[in-house]
Every structure is written in C-alpha cells, then in structure tokens.
Amino acid sequence: MNNAVYTIPVVFHIIHLGEPVGVSSNISNAQILQALNDLNSDFRDNPMLGNDVEIEFCLAQRDPEGNSQFDGNNNNITGIQRVNGTGTGNYESLGMTLGVSSNEIALKALSNWPNTDYLNVWVVHNIAGSVLGFATFPVADDSVDGIVLEIGATGISGFSKVFSHEAGHFLNLYHTFQGSTSYNICPSNVDCHVHGDMVCDTRPHPYQNEPMNWFPCNESDYLNCYMSVYTNNVVENHMN
Ligand SMILES: [Zn+2]
Structure with missing residues (x-):
C-alpha cells in the first residue's frame, strides 16, 4: 500500500x-x-x-x-x-x-x-x-x-x-500459470522475475487447475489447498 x-x-x-x-x-x-x-x-x-x-x-x-x-x-x-x-x-x-x-x-x-x-x-x-x-x-x-x-x-x-x-x-499482468504447457506441468520457477507470471508473490502452477484437480508445484500449496482455506492460492486470482 x-x-x-x-x-x-x-x-x-x-x-x-x-x-x-x-x-x-x-x-x-x-x-x-x-x-x-x-x-x-x-x-x-x-x-x-x-x-x-x-x-x-x-x-x-x-x-x-x-x-x-x-x-x-x-x-x-x-x-x-x-x-x-x-x-x-x-x-x-x-x-x-x-x-x-x-x-x-x-x-x-x-x-x-x-x-x-x-x-x-x-x-x-x-x-x-x-x-x-x-x-x-x-x-x-x-x-x-x-x-x-x-x-x-x-x-x-x-x-x-x-x-x-x-x-x-x-495493465501488463500475465496468467498465473504463464509458462505452463500442460495440465500437470509446472512452469519454470528458478527466477520469479522472469519465470511464471513474473510476479514474485504468485506461486507457480499448471494451467487450468481447479480445486478438484489441483496439481501443486509446491508441497505447501498442496497443503494449503486441501487442508486449509483457499485464501493464499491461485484459485482466487483473477489472472488464473
Ligand atoms: Zn487471459
């Protein structure tokens, strides 16, 4: 802010x-x-x-x-x-x-x-x-x-x-799944400034994932999705 x-x-x-x-x-x-x-x-x-x-x-x-x-x-x-x-x-x-x-x-x-x-x-x-x-x-x-x-x-x-x-x-935002080529393939995530959507607070994920077929790129995202609320994952991101 x-x-x-x-x-x-x-x-x-x-x-x-x-x-x-x-x-x-x-x-x-x-x-x-x-x-x-x-x-x-x-x-x-x-x-x-x-x-x-x-x-x-x-x-x-x-x-x-x-x-x-x-x-x-x-x-x-x-x-x-x-x-x-x-x-x-x-x-x-x-x-x-x-x-x-x-x-x-x-x-x-x-x-x-x-x-x-x-x-x-x-x-x-x-x-x-x-x-x-x-x-x-x-x-x-x-x-x-x-x-x-x-x-x-x-x-x-x-x-x-x-x-x-x-x-x-x-306004120059990419999709949150930018760089993913398939449902279960994570985008490169070595440098968040040039990989994925190039926004470092967005977790990488494959394209078109939904709560029911969530394929996480990070273990913590998996836990967040299934064992807690969705607040921090990309399901609620308008660029997904
Ligand atoms: Zn779009």
Missing part, C-alpha cells in the same frame, strides 16, 4: 447491429455502468482477499476534443460511445475475430480514442473464438490497444471476472 490511487478514464465503444439503445447488442448505459462498478469492486475492495490494487477506472468525462455529452437525467455519458458495426469486416456474422486481423482493426477504427489518454473498451455482440473477452498488453500499437468484451460478459451477473481479468492483461 502506498495510498496513491491511480484513476484511468475508460471509454466504452458499443459496436452494435443497428438496434435502439438498450436492445440486444446495443446494450444500455446501466449495463455498462454495472460492468465498470464490478471492475472497480475487484480492483479496490476484494472481500475475499482484502486486496486493494489502488487503481480505479472511471467513465471518461471529456472526449478527445474536450467536449462532454449528457443524458436526459444530466448524467455525463461521454465515455459511452455507440457505433453501428453492420457492413464492417463481416461483423454481423463473425463479430470481432480473436487475434489481430483486418476485421479487428477495421472494427476498432470505427470508434477509437487516443490510448495515451483513455482505456478503450470495445463491446461486441460476439467474439469469433472461444473466449468472452481479450486484451492487448501495454506495448500494443494504438490501432488495437485496449480490451474487447462480449455483451454477455459486460455487466452481467456471474461474468464480471472477465473484465477484471482482461484489465489485468491491459
């Missing part, structure tokens, strides 16, 4: 299919605000772990030109941008494809604010790939830099961890 809280302005780009606001892929402002609220809950006040990352996310209050937009109740909704993706990169049938492609670049270009000032979050009706969200690491070029979420993982109860996980990647 150093009690310095960083606040990152977020702009959501809702890439819809032409529906009115609040219908199907053109999700409501309330759903967006719920997603942002859930994200802040994970970063500032995790009841399971008592953690505080000291990073907050706020809805952008000004656009790149310094202007603001308000809804009928005088709420500042500048950080919620809406654009029709129909006709771009086969968006109707594909959604956004996972992995940098012409489809992704074209869709993100429909609405994209400078990554030096904003976290861009594109909300799409579908991601072509078996994920609910994906993100770039900070080194990415600004034509793609940011987070992509499916509408079903945006402000929907039970799916809030997708946004938290992707925000971790956006």
